[in-house]
Amino acid sequence: MERVPILKIGDILLVSIQVDMSDQTAVQLQEDLAERIVATGCHGVIIDITALDIVDSFVGRMLSTIASISKVLDAETVVVGMRPAVAITLVELGLSLNGIRTALNVERGMELIAASRADEWDEADVDEDAETTATP
Template identity: 75%
Template sequence: MDRLPILKIGSVLLVSIQIDMQDQMALQLQEDLGQRIVDTGCKGVIIDITGLDIVDSFVGRTLSTIASISRVLDAETIVVGMRPAVAITLVELGLSLEGIRTALNVERGLELLARSTEPDTADDLELFGDPETASS
């Protein structure tokens, strides 16, 4: 069975789907991504679906499941490169792709991940106390 390559770029895993995915390939991708997240400790997953002409309900649900698995493993999933026809099909099928953020392309997806994983200094101070005002 064919497997989709999963590239590691820093703390991000990138999958570029350039062929129409069959159900078995989608399930294999789900399993492979989960294992790679565990193995690498990555904080983000970008799935580039530029090459997909059709996203059926099974593939749509599999993408949602991948996002859920990633979240449980402390990684965020962003789907990039969605064509307008694919978006229309997803809406017509009633698939909302819950838990999945989207971006126009890989570059914007990487920017979105970078912004979402930046530590928020104000929140850090609130959680751990401001070291300048903490008593010794």
């Protein structure tokens, strides 16, 4: 059985999908990814699908599942490298990638994750400030 490698780059886990995903490979990837998120404490998952010519409902569902699992483990998922033809097919098939954020390439995906983490921190700061000023 083929296993999709997961690469750690800073605070982000990078998965580049290049092989045809079977049921087993998909489940294995989900398990591996969940384990790596917990083991590394990473807050972002980037899934590169540059190599995919087709994203059917199976792959779409797999991406959604990965995004949901990551979210529960406090990590954000961004899908990058979607080909124009894939995007067109997705829309034609009526498949919406629920709960999945997309970016043009890995770098933009990293920026997206960094920005959304920064936002969360800002909000936490604001909450704290409000509390401090409310009890002078």
